[in-house]
Amino acid sequence: MIYEVFRQEREGQPFQHGGSLEAPNPTFAEAYAREFYARRGESFSLWIVPRDAVMEVREPYVADVFDRDYRRVDGYSLKMKLKEARGRAGTPHTR
């Protein structure tokens, strides 16, 4: 059975794919994963997942069918509005 191994370098960090291994059962998978990915204490935690159990979605982005710029930072141009608002309030033009 092929297992995919995900490792977390430090507590609180996201898990990242490290590699895969082949093992006859979960006990061996754990032993191999410890040897491959934790021997020097380089991992805080491991996820060891049978490859078949990983559900993969390709091109998961929900396409821009409509104008969805409100979901992105570039959807908000404050510069001109801020200038106008400051002008109206009579406050100094800092930045």
Added chain:
Amino acid sequence: MTETEFEAYVQDGGQVEAGDPMPEAYRKALVKFIEMHGNSELMGVLPEREWILRAPTLQRKLALTSKVQDEVGHAQLIYRVVEDLGKPREACLEDLVAGKTKFHNVFHYPTKTWGDVGVIAWLVDAAAIISQKALLKCSYAPYARIMKKICWEESFHILHGRDVILTMMNGTEEQRELVQEALARWWGPLMQFHGNPIPAEDDAMYRWRIKSQANEEARQQFLDGYVPQIWELGLTVPDPKLRQGKDGIWEYSEPDWEELKWVVTGHGPETERRLGFRRTSRAETAWVRRAVLANAA
């Protein structure tokens, strides 16, 4: 995707994952290249293994054992990548011991003294890490990802090797001679290590972005990084032509490409003995694999 489109895709930085469609020629090239890398990790521990029992101190013995464990672990990770490309590990090991596949030139030579052990860990691993760092950008993503871990562990090996060398250089006259002799023995194979200077654009491995560094570029990087470190210890590099030009480019005597070809095709001084050792140990441990796998199933 046609082969031309695929080439443009990877040239443009596109990554390929296990299970993605890929041209057959690309898959075959990956298998050949990565399998040779796996073979080299596995065969590369044998020259060092010979010194575990003869290491000068307990600390060195443990460090060397740990390095051997790392390298065998690299072989495991790398063969796993090959398996996903369609060639089972057992087939890789069979072909290796049958002499059908290759391993790196530097692992076909004897380790005569403890000085050789230091030079291997320091300079052979340094040369290897240069090639492996370039593979971090490999178009085949599963290979590139494991290279991150491999490079990280190689950095310990270089430190271990440099520490061995520095200790010997600060020791007796006899120890310094051992280092100088070992350097003289390894310089030729080290200069051959990155291969002959084929232009990158003629190299399919480069066009597919399996490799992202030309052979000569890797060798220049090695010379640039390590010749000054060798010289500062008062060691002599056995090449009267070796010098750095004003443009920063290193000049050197032409490496012996005939020797490289002869050695990697299975005619090195230690090739047969080491493959024989691998064959014997594989046969002798077959019962362990049978017992464990039967039990675990």
